[in-house]
Amino acid sequence: MNTNTYVNDAIAHWHHVAPLLQPARTEEEYDTLVEALDTVLDAGGANESHPMARLADYLGELVAEWEARDSMPEGxxxxxxxxxxxxQHKLKQVDLPEIGSQGVVSEVLHGKRTLNLRQARALAERFGVPEQVFL
Known part of the structure; x- marks a missing residue:
C-alpha cells in the first residue's frame, strides 16, 4: 500500500479515529479513551510485538494524563x-478572594508569602480538604 492510500484511508475514517488521538477534556471523553484502551489491549495491543501495541501505549498515556489531573502528588x-x-477547578488568581487582594495572591503563588491560618481555613472549606494541606 502506498502513502497516498494510507492517507486517504485515514481521511475517510478520521471522524472515528480523531477522538482517540487527543487528550480527554471531559469525563465522557476519558471514558471513551478507557474503553478504547481496553479494546485495543484485548485485540493484542498488550503484546509489544503486536501492531496495536503503539496505539495501546499512546492511549495509555492519554488515560494516565487525565488521571494525573485528579491526583495530588504525595508530599x-x-x-x-x-x-x-x-x-483542577480552572481558577485564576482573581478567583481566590479567600487569600486576599490580587497582590497577596500573587505573592503566595510566587512563593514570596506563605498562607496564614485564616487563609488556610478558608481555602480548606472552599475545596473540602483538611486545612493542614495549606500549612
Whole structure:
C-alpha cells in the first residue's frame, strides 16, 4: 500500500479515529479513551510485538494524563496543593478572594508569602480538604 492510500484511508475514517488521538477534556471523553484502551489491549495491543501495541501505549498515556489531573502528588507543598487545586477547578488568581487582594495572591503563588491560618481555613472549606494541606 502506498502513502497516498494510507492517507486517504485515514481521511475517510478520521471522524472515528480523531477522538482517540487527543487528550480527554471531559469525563465522557476519558471514558471513551478507557474503553478504547481496553479494546485495543484485548485485540493484542498488550503484546509489544503486536501492531496495536503503539496505539495501546499512546492511549495509555492519554488515560494516565487525565488521571494525573485528579491526583495530588504525595508530599506536596502547600503551594503545590494550591496550584493543583487551581488547575483542577480552572481558577485564576482573581478567583481566590479567600487569600486576599490580587497582590497577596500573587505573592503566595510566587512563593514570596506563605498562607496564614485564616487563609488556610478558608481555602480548606472552599475545596473540602483538611486545612493542614495549606500549612
Amino acid at each position: 506536596a507543598t502547600p503551594l503545590e496543593v494550591l496550584r493543583f487545586l487551581m488547575v
